[in-house]
Amino acid sequence: MPIYEKHDYPLVDVRRYLEPGPVVLLSSAHNGETDIMTMGWHMMMEFTPALVGCIISPANHSHELVRASGECVINVPTLELANQMVDIGNSTGTRIDKFKEFGLTPQKGTVVSAPMIGECFASFECKLANGKMIDEMGFFVWKVIKAHVDKTVTAPKTLHYRGGGEFMVAGDSLDLSARFKPEML
Amino acid sequence: MPIYEKHDYPLVDVRRYLEPGPVVLLSSAHNGETDIMTMGWHMMMEFTPALVGCIISPANHSHELVRASGECVINVPTLELANQMVDIGNSTGTRIDKFKEFGLTPQKGTVVSAPMIGECFASFECKLANGKMIDEMGFFVWKVIKAHVDKTVTAPKTLHYRGGGEFMVAGDSLDLSARFKPEML
Numbered sequence: 001m002p003i004y005e006k007h008d009y010p011l012v013d014v015r016r017y018l019e020p021g022p023v024v025l026l027s028s029a030h031n032g033e034t035d036i037m038t039m040g041w042h043m044m045m046e047f048t049p050a051l052v053g054c055i056i057s058p059a060n061h062s063h064e065l066v067r068a069s070g071e072c073v074i075n076v077p078t079l080e081l082a083n084q085m086v087d088i089g090n091s092t093g094t095r096i097d098k099f100k101e102f103g104l105t106p107q108k109g110t111v112v113s114a115p116m117i118g119e120c121f122a123s124f125e126c127k128l129a130n131g132k133m134i135d136e137m138g139f140f141v142w143k144v145i146k147a148h149v150d151k152t153v154t155a156p157k158t159l160h161y162r163g164g165g166e167f168m169v170a171g172d173s174l175d176l177s178a179r180f181k182p183e184m185l
Numbered sequence: 186m187p188i189y190e191k192h193d194y195p196l197v198d199v200r201r202y203l204e205p206g207p208v209v210l211l212s213s214a215h216n217g218e219t220d221i222m223t224m225g226w227h228m229m230m231e232f233t234p235a236l237v238g239c240i241i242s243p244a245n246h247s248h249e250l251v252r253a254s255g256e257c258v259i260n261v262p263t264l265e266l267a268n269q270m271v272d273i274g275n276s277t278g279t280r281i282d283k284f285k286e287f288g289l290t291p292q293k294g295t296v297v298s299a300p301m302i303g304e305c306f307a308s309f310e311c312k313l314a315n316g317k318m319i320d321e322m323g324f325f326v327w328k329v330i331k332a333h334v335d336k337t338v339t340a341p342k343t344l345h346y347r348g349g350g351e352f353m354v355a356g357d358s359l360d361l362s363a364r365f366k367p368e369m370l
Contacts, residue, residue, distance in 0.1 A: 013348065019225050020345035020353050021206010040204050043228035045240055045322060053238065053324070055230055079359075086364045133318065137230060137326075139238070160205035160345070160355070163198065165365045168205050170345070171356020174264075179271045180350045 001080060003105055003118040006148035014050045014144050017076050017122045018042065020170065022158030023085055025075040026056070027106075028065040029114040034106065036098040036117070037062040038089035040161045042074070050144040051129055057138045061092070070128040071112035072142065075120035079157040079169055084119075086165075111146050121153040186265060188290055188303040191333035199235040199329050202261050202307045203227065205355065207343030208270055210260040211241070212291075213250035214299040219291065221283040221302070222247040223274035225346045227259070235329040236314055242323045246277070255313040256297035257327065260305035264342040264354060269304075271350075296331050306338040 018024070026037045042054035052074065056063045066072045077085055084102045091098065099106045105118030109125045116123035125148075130141035160168040177185060203209070211222045227239035237259065241248045251257045262270055269287045276283065284291045290303030294310045301308035310333075315326035345353040362370060 016348040019206070020347055021204070041229045043238065043240070044226045045324065051322075053228065055228070082359065082361060083364065086361050090364075090366045090369055130318075130322075133315075137236075137315075139230065141322075155353070158353075159359070162205055162358070163201045165360060165362025165370050167359040167361060168340070168355050169357045169359050170353050172354045173347070174267065174344070174352040174354050175350060176267060176271050176352060177350025179268065179275075181275045184275055185350050 001119050004121040004150040006121070006123060006150050009147040009149035009151070011050045011144055011147055012047055014124055014147050015044045015047065017149070017156070018052060019044050020158065021160050022076055023161050025077050025085065025088065025117055025120060026062060027073045027075060027114045027117055028062050028069065028071070030065040030069040033065065033095070034097065034099065034115060035062045035065050036088050036104070038085050045141060049129070052126065052142045052144060054140055054142070055138050056140055063138065066140065067134065069113065071114050072126050073109060073112060073114045073116050074124045074126060074142070075117040076122040076156065076158060077120050079159065081119055082159055082167070085159065109146065116148060121150040121156060123148045186304050189306045189335040191306070191308060191335050194332040194334035194336070196235045196329055196332055197232055199309055199332050200229045200232065202334070202341070203237060204229050205343065206345050207261055208346050210262055210270065210273065210302055210305060211247060212258045212260060212299045212302055213247050213254065213256070215250040215254040218250065218280070219282065219284065219300060220247045220250050221273050221289070223270050230326060234314070237311065237327045237329060239325055239327070240323050241325055248323065251325065252319065254298065256299050257311050258294060258297060258299045258301050259309045259311060260302040261307040261341065261343060262305050264344065266304055267344055267352070270344065294331065301333060306335040306341060308333045
């Protein structure tokens with residue numbers, strides 16, 4: 001499986017990879033322990049700063065790590081990682097090393113201690129921006145503070161979960177920019 | 186453009202149409218006025234009740250209507266509505282009748298006063314569930330109280346926004362259900 005060559009990417013453009021709604025892999029670390037979680041419930045909340053909201057249930061072992069560290073990395077996987085995405089989602093809360101278990105390569109981030117996933121073409125280092133609704137709903141608001149993207153991946157074959165074990169794979173691109181008011185682009 | 190024949194749909198399965206991350210059309214009504222807004226920033230937050238979070242900025246005229254009424258309908262459009270989606274996104278805050286202006290058919294819902302959009306294959310009637318982060322972030326949490334879906338649409342060609350006027354069109358379906366632990370389905 002390829003390890004992507006990621007480079008610094010503008011924070012204001014993070015939405016390009018998250019707004020389409022792909023399943024992502026959230027990596028975390030605390031006290032020398034790491035975890036990876038498969039996550040479908042997330043959304044953009046602001047351009048600048050780049051805010052991302054997501055649900056991380058206390059039933060997920062990652063909840064403990066991101067809460068204690070106030071940090072995570074949101075990694076965007078593509079079709080070639082489909083099996084690992086499912087297998088990670090199947091493996092709950094145990095103290096296995098998921099990088100080793102699922103053959104993924106940890107990469108050191110520049111700001112947070114949670115590792116990026118080498119096999120993902122985009123990784124976003126995040127710090128907790130707002131935790132007011134964690135207790136009530138497991139809802140975390142993250143601020144992306146460093147973005148890493150392999151820009152040679154122009155139309156990523158991301159996976160989008162439909163429930164029941166069925167995914168939608170990202171299809172054709174449709175450029176409607178000519179129809180937009182310039183200030184809306 | 187077809188008007189879909191929608192029928193009652195189980196609330197617990199609403200996620201099947203929202204979790205993949207499509208751009209949606211949010212319709213609202215208050216005091217005899219209606220509005221439609223193109224929305225890309227939303228996410229599932231809970232299965233039961235079916236909770237959906239979204240950002241509706243005060244800059245959107247819809248903000249006023251959904252806030253005053255505590256209601257909305259989330260409609261899921263497909264490829265044939267691509268131009269209307271962009272045009273609705275381009276038209277800001279004015280008091281035009283967007284149903285007339287963009288050739289869309291209002292359908293009476295069963296619970297809320299906001300109209301459903303006939304040209305969308307799925308419409309979810311919502312009531313406000315949690316408004317604690319409206320002031321701070323424009324973040325609304327909706328509870329879907331009635332779902333209407335044309336179930337003959339099995340692999341909807343939804344549109345997923347990449348920014349810069351570019352959309353990803355929903356592609357192939359990938360069934361990995363055999364790989365899931367039964368309790369994860």
